[in-house]
Amino acid sequence: MSSDAPPTTLTVFFGFQRIAQGSKAEVLDQLRRRDDPGPYLVFDDQTGTQLDLDLRELLPELRDHEAEHRDDAPRGVGRPKLGVVAREVTLLPRHWDWLGRQPGGASVALRKLVDDARRVNAERDTVRAAHEATYRFMTAIAGNLPGFEEATRALFAGEEQRFGNLIEPWPADVRAHLQKLSAAGWPPQ
Numbered sequence: 001m002s003s004d005a006p007p008t009t010l011t012v013f014f015g016f017q018r019i020a021q022g023s024k025a026e027v028l029d030q031l032r033r034r035d036d037p038g039p040y041l042v043f044d045d046q047t048g049t050q051l052d053l054d055l056r057e058l059l060p061e062l063r064d065h066e067a068e069h070r071d072d073a074p075r076g077v078g079r080p081k082l083g084v085v086a087r088e089v090t091l092l093p094r095h096w097d098w099l100g101r102q103p104g105g106a107s108v109a110l111r112k113l114v115d116d117a118r119r120v121n122a123e124r125d126t127v128r129a130a131h132e133a134t135y136r137f138m139t140a141i142a143g144n145l146p147g148f149e150e151a152t153r154a155l156f157a158g159e160e161q162r163f164g165n166l167i168e169p170w171p172a173d174v175r176a177h178l179q180k181l182s183a184a185g186w187p188p189q
Contacts, residue, residue: 009045010053013141014038016171021045024053031055041141048133048181050140130185131155137181145170160186 010027012020019040020030031040032055042053089110091099102109118125134155142148147166154163163182167175 010051011043011045011177012053013041013043013173013177016141016174018173018177028053028055043137043140043177045181046133047129048136048138050136127158127185130182134178134182134185138178142167142170142174142178145174155182155185158185158187 008024009022010020010024011018012027012031014036019034020027022030027042031053040053042051043049044051096106099106099109135152138148138152138155142151146169151163151166154166160182164179167178170178
């Protein structure tokens with residue numbers, strides 16, 4: 001996750017009812033206090049991705065046990081404070097030639113190109129991310145609800161009113177979460 005990304009919040013459903021929401025620690029605490037055994041569907045609010053959550057995480061006795069057995073291995077090479085991640089990039093020779101002639105070299109030039117593209121495409125990327133998060137959540141929890149396919153078409157067509165009409169008969173908590181996830185994907189009113 002980049003440093004400019006908002007902190008991750010989670011939303012948990014039991015059937016079609018939202019039963020927990022917040023940071024991972026808050027959600028784990030809320031779920032531990034419940035009497036029902038689940039199954040719970042846990043979603044990342046930023047991406048709409050369904051997650052597996054181990055309810056044993058962050059229990060004090062486990063935290064203490066893990067702290068005792070954590071090895072203090074030396075850090076590897078790199079620049080961890082900057083969050084630098086090395087990955088492979090495949091380019092044609094003419095691309096490498098151009099990058100090699102740029103001030104600061106290929107890495108600096110690529111970072112500048114990516115930052116420029118992020119700035120120029122920020123609005124489009126926000127819309128796409130909202131649509132994808134909404135779709136992921138919708139597929140996982142509402143795939144069998146009436147009107148699912150049409151609601152999906154309306155979502156990706158940018159038809160906010162039609163989308164709202166199609167999800168209107170769905171359970172209230174599911175509908176509310178879909179509206180929250182999709183909000184950034186609609187044109188400003």
